[in-house]
Amino acid sequence: MRTLAILLLTAAPAFAEGDLFIYTWGEYTPPDLVAKFEKEFGVKVHIDSYDSMETMIAKLRAGGAGYDIIVPGDATMQVLIAEDMVEKIDVFAMPNFANVDEKWREVYWDPKREYSAPWAWGSTAFAVDTAVVKGDTSSLAVLFDPAEEVKGRINMLRDMNDVINMAERYLGVPRCSENPDAMKRVLELLETQKEWVKSYDSETKELLVSGEAVVSMAWNGYSMRARDEKPTIAYVYPKEGYTGWMDNVAVPKGAPNLDNAKAWVNFVMDPENAAMITNYARYSNGIKGSEAFIEPALAAAPEINPPADAPAPEFIPTCSPAATALIDKVWTKLMN
């Protein structure tokens, strides 16, 4: 209903020369970065925020939203390119593109980096309270075959894809599986685990810090913030694998201030500017040379420096309709 209401009420903000309209996640754009850009380019930056990719896509689909910059995740970026909803701005040819780390150049969602620049990236795995959870925590068994003191104190993210991806890794089932028998095993595992789950909630920091949960699925940056408040919280890079994600800076089709938008895209690929993003949002950026400008405590944080033996993060494209239907079914049955 809300999405419909958004469709109905979408109004185009007024624009003029010397403006830049950014549409992004809340608390994600450093104010000092904005101030620096405004000063350097004499442009007034306006920021509007969304709470989910679905909200953003719905607003773009409705047309005429008047934004110059959006910050989609990797899978969403792929969809936006496929559906011709973003401008081809040839990011690879921009002056600051030389700063982009090689591993973020040929990415599945934008293989030639024609449409998007890296903003920040992170991972989705889990965190434990080491004051309660003792011993080896490097396996997903901590969540799916929990010790006595963990039972009933597990929190899972309220996101069907993240939860199901994690269960699939524990069982050795591939992501976006279209095999009903494999997905049935995923459901059985999650139903067994549900007995020991306290909540499916994305407020992971608060749950860990208050002690309601002693094991919780978590994003690395948010887990770092939990550790700031409770030093015994530790982020785990499980040996079975974990999800990586990257948010990207792109320009929606029909952006009213295309030149300013391109200037912003180039601007955020500068090492000093990218470091501002990391210092503010506490996620890694994809820009070489930014390390020099990152706060020392942050640069050394275990949450953004995986141990040497940790597997590489897995980036997951949007699943096929058949796989999505199975995921939906597993989640509906799990919640019944």
Place this chain on the structure above:
Amino acid sequence: MKLHRLLLAPSLGTILIFMALPIALTTLYSVLTPAQHGGVIWQPSGEAYVRLMFERDIFDDTLSFNADYLQILGRSALQAGFATILCLLIGLPTAWFIATRPPAQKSLWLMLVTVPYWVNLLVRTIALLLMLRDEGPINGALQSMGLTDGPLPLAYNNFAIGLGLVSSFLPFMILPLYAAIERFDFSLLEAAYDLHASRWQAVWSVILPILRPGLIAGGLLVFIPGIGSYLAPDILGGGKTLMLGNLIGMQFQGSRNWPFGAALSTVLMSVTLIALILVARRAAREAA
């Protein structure tokens, strides 16, 4: 145009834009085809309604009965029903108490009923969760008094959802009941006793008929928002069980099936509407 008709224009316009149009759009979307990444394709389809009760085999397209969504509907109705009964049990004595106070006190009591509602529902729901959970003050107090050894499972379950619904909707029961009782002429009760009515007969034949409009209004005002509630199951239930509102929300987010979400909304609205019409008809028949 006569002036008195013009007076209606703002409210009619509001209803048209904020009620009729969204309902029409919802109904329209429910009979379209879902687009892969959310949104709809402008192609008529009855699939969303078929899906309410049947599931399609992904290999041979055969339909088989699927009770998952009916169960969710059933659970929502049950939760809302329990909440309505609890609200009635708490609300009736409260309303009676307030209605029988001297006039000067009545408004004070009525205001006290509304005090919790000066705070936003989301804030109240989260506050309730913080009180109920393991590390919350209720469990803390029980344990420090030595009444319980470990925390009682008060939060993240159906009990918490029920409590959330009752605390959200209690005034909607109290206020209509109060209005009904307030109009009650207590000399009628004396007349009943003078005519040798038993206590039970007096309740059944005198009080109940007068209370009925209040009971019906209060029951509907609690049950209808209860069955579609989103926040209580989402926050107090810890996202562990879906109620109808959450199932609908899910279709517009992760599941990306707008037509099915729209179909669920349409069914919920239709069921509510039919129930309302039945109640209104019965009330009209009894009044006649």
